[in-house]
Amino acid sequence: MLKCSDLLKELEYECIRGSIDVEISEIVNDSRKVTEDCLFLCIEGPNFDAHTVAADVVEAGATVLVISKEVSIPEDADVTLIKVKDTRYAMAFIAAAYYGNPADSMKIIGVTGTKGKTTTTYLVKDILENAGHKVGLVGTIETIIGDKRIPACNTTPESLVLQQYFKQMKEAGCDTVVMEVSSQGLMMHRTQGFLFDYGIFTNMEPDHIGPNEHASFEEYMACKGMLFKQCKVGIVNCDDKHWKTVLEGHTCQLETYGFSEEADLRASDLKLITGAGYLGIDFKVSGLLNMEVVADLPGKFSAYNALTALAICRHFDVKEEDIKKALLRAKVKGRIEMVKVADNFTLMIDYAHNAMALESLLTTLREYNPNRLVCLFGCGGNRSKLRRYEMGEVSGKLADLTIITSDNPRFEEPQDIINDIKVGIDKTSGSYVEICDRKEAIRYAITHGGDGDIIVLAGKGHEDYQEIKGVKYPMDERVLIQEILEELKEK
Numbered sequence: 001m002l003k004c005s006d007l008l009k010e011l012e013y014e015c016i017r018g019s020i021d022v023e024i025s026e027i028v029n030d031s032r033k034v035t036e037d038c039l040f041l042c043i044e045g046p047n048f049d050a051h052t053v054a055a056d057v058v059e060a061g062a063t064v065l066v067i068s069k070e071v072s073i074p075e076d077a078d079v080t081l082i083k084v085k086d087t088r089y090a091m092a093f094i095a096a097a098y099y100g101n102p103a104d105s106m107k108i109i110g111v112t113g114t115k116g117k118t119t120t121t122y123l124v125k126d127i128l129e130n131a132g133h134k135v136g137l138v139g140t141i142e143t144i145i146g147d148k149r150i151p152a153c154n155t156t157p158e159s160l161v162l163q164q165y166f167k168q169m170k171e172a173g174c175d176t177v178v179m180e181v182s183s184q185g186l187m188m189h190r191t192q193g194f195l196f197d198y199g200i201f202t203n204m205e206p207d208h209i210g211p212n213e214h215a216s217f218e219e220y221m222a223c224k225g226m227l228f229k230q231c232k233v234g235i236v237n238c239d240d241k242h243w244k245t246v247l248e249g250h251t252c253q254l255e256t257y258g259f260s261e262e263a264d265l266r267a268s269d270l271k272l273i274t275g276a277g278y279l280g281i282d283f284k285v286s287g288l289l290n291m292e293v294v295a296d297l298p299g300k301f302s303a304y305n306a307l308t309a310l311a312i313c314r315h316f317d318v319k320e321e322d323i324k325k326a327l328l329r330a331k332v333k334g335r336i337e338m339v340k341v342a343d344n345f346t347l348m349i350d351y352a353h354n355a356m357a358l359e360s361l362l363t364t365l366r367e368y369n370p371n372r373l374v375c376l377f378g379c380g381g382n383r384s385k386l387r388r389y390e391m392g393e394v395s396g397k398l399a400d401l402t403i404i405t406s407d408n409p410r411f412e413e414p415q416d417i418i419n420d421i422k423v424g425i426d427k428t429s430g431s432y433v434e435i436c437d438r439k440e441a442i443r444y445a446i447t448h449g450g451d452g453d454i455i456v457l458a459g460k461g462h463e464d465y466q467e468i469k470g471v472k473y474p475m476d477e478r479v480l481i482q483e484i485l486e487e488l489k490e491k
Helices: 052-060 087-098 117-130 160-172 183-185 217-229 302-314 320-326 353-365 385-398 414-425 437-446 477-489
Strands: 014-017 040-041 064-067 080-083 106-113 135-138 142-146 146-150 176-180 198-199 231-237 255-260 265-275 280-285 290-294 346-350 372-378 401-404 432-433 454-458 465-468 471-474
Touching: 040 052, 040 087, 052 064, 052 217, 080 255, 087 160, 106 117, 106 217, 106 302, 117 176, 117 320, 135 160, 142 160, 146 414, 183 217, 198 217, 198 302, 217 231, 217 432, 231 302, 255 302, 265 302, 280 302, 280 346, 290 302, 290 320, 290 454, 302 320, 302 353, 353 372, 353 385, 353 454, 372 385, 372 437, 385 414, 401 414, 401 437, 414 432, 437 454, 437 477
Parallel strands: 040 064, 064 080, 106 176, 106 198, 135 176, 198 231, 231 255, 255 265, 346 454, 372 401, 372 454, 401 432
Antiparallel strands: 014 080, 135 142, 142 146, 265 280, 280 290, 465 471
């Protein structure tokens, strides 16, 4: 049991009822999970305000309520009320204190930006572990704690969950944590309560703007910039035209990286390389580090991801040979993930599931001058039709052949979604085939792969399911590929 007062040391608050010396059993922010003698945080969300159920929470056994506005509580209830300006902000500090401030015992690396967060975090993890560090990871795909992998619900978890992960990582012997930091996570104070050792900015493009996200691009940039008031060292891509705006008001020491001559860590002489069933990059690094980099990752954006990882890992005194080994074997599930099926063509899986991401991916692959660029994709059901039109048009313009198939149809008919995609493709002169069953579509792509082709399976990425009529059925494209190859061998 902990005293309430011990959890409030880093906060400005007012005790408007009861005593802060009361002991609490745990901290809770879900009214359905209240336990006897717990501290309950009244969080106001877009669809539900926990302040409205304060009386029910007290009746269920909560000893302390942390609130930001008036609540209705029976006069005879034995409860402590702590009033703060923002309960989400308070939750982050209370959670950190409750779990013993585990972040203080590890190096914490936070990566923010529109693109590149996931790949960069996995590259950093691989490089540092190759050099002998034990690294925890928190991100879009999963949280990794030792041998345990926990599928992600949010890119950046709620502060209560994040601090619990930090504690588990510390107990597992981790000396470092690398995590993706989303603009939503920053805006909702999920990363308060501790200081990042390193904050990284990758790039900025208009995204996540709309209802329940960000009201404008300016707000989006401002939220990203919050990281650089919560870190000791900021490491930023100075090739991005928005970097100075994002960094306005920063309180950290700054370092820059990029292809620019002004960058502290500079990349140059980028070459695109090809091999039997794979694509890669080769470039030189100068400035804060001097070395040549070769990675089995395609395109200039992969060079940026690798350079970002180098800018971080140099602070850990990693040997050049350890960096080179890690980059040569680098692979991130569902992010330009090459799957070897033949020597004469290249097949990869990528999470590109909107027009912007698909255009970036296909434009990059075009630079390798493939014999044919083949793009297989579908679109999710019960989502914007505009996305379908746009993705169809992008693939029709940039791919030599588009294979339209099913993604997560949810509660829509797959053929209806395919018909919407065709509206976009029909604005172009691009060739296409439609094969509704995704496994059969992949089979078609593999069996029709020709010399020098690049085939990309887009949209599913790391996902290992297909959602149909409210049910998630197992479906991993890596498994489908292996099944197809085995079936073809038997013929």
